[in-house]
């Protein structure tokens with residue numbers, strides 16, 4: 001067993017983890033180690049071969065692999081140490097990390113600061129509740145993407161997609177471009193789950209979108225042969241007689257992402273039931289001192305630019321912690337989402353420094369006012385569930401906060 | 415007279431205006447419901463000559479992974495997407511491939527190149 005002591009350990013080598021490691025190293029901390037279970041750095045991005053990355057951060061329209069390659073080069077330039085094919089098994093509340101790989105065997109590492117950047121994973125439960133057979137040909141969208149764009153293998157020729165989030169829409173286009181027949185995208189909600197710009201993926205290829213529909217039966221013995229979908233009523237129950245059976249050899253599940261927090265739970269880090277990720281303060285520090293978190297492990301982002309920014313904040317503050325330059329927050333004001341606001345991150349702020357809150361809404365709304373506490377009101381022309389809502393708290397606005405308050409609600413008025 | 419109304423969803427900003435475009439005898443006669451000038455221009459382009467970013471994968475010989483991701487250096491006409499895809503399906507490039515390497519110069523005479531978006535080492 002190898003035992004080592006480091007300044008900072010970053011768990012996960014995706015967009016968030018690499019931004020954190022780079023920011024930490026640039027802040028003057030020397031021993032930074034990134035642990036990644038995949039054979040390469042980059043997280044999900046090497047398999048996201050479409051454009052649409054970096055529009056904010058680089059003001060360029062990059063593909064996923066191009067976006068992340070800039071950070072991987074920086075990791076090499078700064079000589080940041082990393083280990084790939086290394087799986088972190090456990091994190092202790094005393095910032096001890098247990099990991100394993102083929103080369104070193106078991107690793108027992110300790111650090112003054114830890115950055116959690118494990119990303120998110122795909123829900124696969126959706127399929128388990130669908131009656132019918134369990135034939136081959138059912139994949140999650142991420143697995144299908146990896147098979148196509150890294151392993152060079154087309155998982156099916158006649159495809160039905162469950163879920164109209166960005167991942168589902170992008171995979172619909174990807175299959176169509178590869179010459180597969182995309183039979184449709186099925187969505188339980190009355191509106192699509194993805195960004196408007198990704199709806200173009202369906203229109204360009206004439207792919208039908210079945211809103212307020214659910215898959216209700218899977219047919220096929222060895223391989224998927226067809227899937228029955230049903231129209232849903234207002235309460236979300238299938239309407240008898242409104243079924244349609246769609247012939248297909250492949251069913252793609254794109255039914256949601258959840259932050260990957262097995263390690264966080266094991267360490268006893270406080271999680272937010274609204275995000276599925278750790279509760280963080282404005283420094284991106286979790287409930288365990290010296291443990292920071294960033295990217296999709298905190299909440300599922302739609303834009304990588306925001307993931308990178310959160311990584312930079314976490315990395316910078318982890319470095320300050322190590323250097324003894326991170327004083328405790330002057331005050332800890334808890335933000336509580338209410339009404340149409342599903343969640344707010346960070347969950348804890350000091351009210352002393354300007355910052356941007358990230359929030360997600362439950363339902364679309366237009367001409368809405370986001371109300372923080374009693375006095376701060378921010379106008380939003382339009383808000384939609386697939387799009388993160390940013391709430392900029394300037395120093396001017398923060399002056400309106402009541403310094404005595406320990407808790408503030410964040411809500412919306414239409 | 416031949417008249418047709420088409421809807422263009424503007425993707426330039428989060429508002430996502432549903433812009434209606436009226437076409438008379440193949441010419442745009444009216445653009446409505448655009449929230450701003452940029453959106454109007456976008457709708458006009460979408461009707462006259464829509465373009466798209468193009469990206470796919472190309473097979474690699476003797477690489478660490480069997481395919482490399484590629485993109486066009488500029489958007490291409492929408493109607494050429496599938497033709498470019500079939501053209502690239504016929505190609506195999508030898509490893510190593512470097513990010514930015516030109517895989518096909520001036521594909522189908524569109525005036526854009528196809529470049530690699532990642533590096534693939536030799537196996």
Ligand SMILES: Cc1cc2nc3c(=O)[nH]c(=O)nc-3n(C[C@H](O)[C@H](O)[C@H](O)COP(=O)(O)OP(=O)(O)OC[C@H]3O[C@@H](n4cnc5c(N)ncnc54)[C@H](O)[C@@H]3O)c2cc1C
Pocket residue numbers: 011012013014015016017035036037038042043044045048051052053054086087088089117118119120145166167170260263294295296297301302303304305307
């Ligand atoms: C299909 C798809 C399309 C998208 N399209 C866009 C787009 O067009 N534009 C845009 O801006 N954004 C897009 N995004 C969003 C954006 O790419 C992601 O939000 C971002 O890349 C997430 O980065 P991350 O570092 O938080 O997570 P990840 O990239 O998932 O990285 C987490 C890493 O942690 C590793 N890890 C996890 N657990 C362990 C462990 N126990 N031990 C070791 N390593 C571990 C994982 O292997 C992984 O490499 C898209 C996302 C997807 C999935």
Ligand code: SF4
Pocket residue numbers: 424425426427428429430431448449450451452453454
């Ligand atoms: S038309 Fe203007 S306001 Fe409307 S979506 Fe497009 S860019 Fe936004």
